[in-house]
Amino acid sequence: MKVERIQYKCTLTPLTPIQIGNGNQIYPYDYVVKNGTYYRINLSEIIEKFPQNIKFKFIKLLENNNMIEIRSFIFENYKEEYGYIYKAPVEREFENKYLEKIKGANKKNDENSFIIEEFIGNVEAKYIPGSTIKGAIRSAFLFNEFDKKRDKYDFKKNLKYDKELNKKIEVTAKPFVLVDRYGKTLMGRNSKNEANKIEAKMLELTKLEPKFDPFKNFIVTDTQVTKENTVIKEISRLMPLGVNNKLSFGAEVLKSEYSDNEDVKLNFDIILKLIPSSLLKKDSLDKGIIKEDVYFEISDIAYALNKKAKKVLEKDLEFFKKNTKYREYEKISKExxxxxxxxxxxxxxxxxxxxxxxxxxRGSGFNNTTFNLVNTNEEVYTRVVAGDCPVGWALITFEEV
Incomplete structure (x- = not known):
């Protein structure tokens, strides 16, 4: 039986900084920041290019294993002509802190600010995995099916003392769908079975069975690779008014419209395979898995993404308005x-x-990656930002081939 395929050419435009990590953390002896430029280096190759007298001094430092002196020495003696794996521009705020503390940090946590989270890709180019985009689409679709049915769950809460807030906060032990950077669905501890039941209900299945999941026939390709569209920014977690913010780390992020005034365009494809209902029912007749035919078109996907985005933005705006020192983030969220x-x-x-x-x-938020906004208690205490923007927002356009 013939399966119909509909292909869409899609364009993704980063609106605010986006960070898709590959799990690799880059330490300050594997990069140098000079004159607004970040150089990702191979230390062993750089050492070989040092003049003999400088190389001798550096080997002595290595023998003493003093990492602060080592990174300071690399910074002072590195030259661009010694080579690099790749380079990228650096946000001024990150460079200023780097220069201020390159010879030693005053606090233990300051050392973490030197770590840079690498963007997924290879040494020459970066890209966004199709599985990441698909995971976000699936999450939005399920969320809107949940919300459309107007189901509300009052999940059990646990109280946990938070030192930063100086109070007990509610930690919700509830089923949710959390998508990691590879698009893999992660489950909350001790909630997998209940989460599976809820997902099955949203997909009109009697039980969650990957073989009959309609998203199995929904293909999203990786975006094109990009060589010149990353920048180094500081990613921070904003706390409520009156609580000190927790500085996080540096990260390779995509340049964006609102943060960098850059019009970056990344192309990818979406392919919908339309399986005839008779084929599905024949295979599942004895298993009783499919309750109803479930089909969606690209307009359904766009609709679900926008509906969820609106609820997430409204909650972000509430947070930024309540905490008046975050006016710049309120402005971007409002835009x-x-x-x-x-x-x-x-x-x-x-x-x-x-x-x-x-x-x-990374940092796109608990409300965005879970079913939290259909929970009866939905307060989230923090938000993640990069530079002057909330992170993770993009615009997708779809055009049928």
Whole structure:
């Protein structure tokens, strides 16, 4: 039986900094920041290019194993002509802190600010995995099916003392869908079975069975690779007013429209394989897995992404307005919400819904990666930002081939 395929050419435009890590942390002896440029280096190759007298001094430092002196020595003696694996521009705030503390940090946590989270890709180029985009789309689709049915769950809470907040906070032990950077679905501890039941319900299945999951026939390719579109920024976690922010780390992030005034375009494909219902039912007849036919078109995906994005943005705005020192982040979130509302006005006919806001990547938020916004208690105490922007927002456009 023939399976119909519909292919869409898609374009992803980063609106705010996006960070998709590969799990690799780059330490300050594997990079140098000079004159607004980040140089990712191979230390052993650089040593070989040092003049003999400098090389001798450096070997002595290595014997003493003093990492602060080692990184300071590398910074002072490195020259661009010695070579590098790749380079990228650096946000001024990150470079200033780097220069201030390169010869030694005052606090233990300051050392962490020197760690840079590498963006997924290879030594020459970066990309966004299709599985990451697909995971965000699946999460939005399930969330909106959940919300459409107006189900509300009052999940059990545990109280945990938070030193930074100086109070007990509620830690929700609830089922949720959390998507990692590779698009893999992660489950909350001791909640896998209940989470599976909820996902099955949203997909109109009697039980969660990957073979009959409609997203199995939903293919998302990796984006094109990009060589010149990353920048180094400081990623921080914002706390409520009156609580000291926890500095995080540096990261390779995609340049973006709101943060860098850059119009970056990344292309990828979405392929929908439309499986005839008779084929599915024949295979599942004896198993009783499929309750109803479940099909979605690209307009359904765009609609789900925008509906979820609106709820996430509204909650972010509440946080930033409540904490008045975060005006710059409130401004960006408001602009994103206004962009989303214009998309909704432009696409009143859902059939023509071909643009959507999507959020993904590191720091995109608990509300964004879980079912938290359909929980009866949905307060989240922190937000993650890079430079002057909330992280993880992009615009996707879809065009049928």
């Amino acid at each position: 994103l919400l206004e962009k989303l509302e214009k998309l909704e006005e432009k696409n009143e006919d859902r059939v023509e819904y071909k643009e959507a806001l999507i959020r993904f990547g």
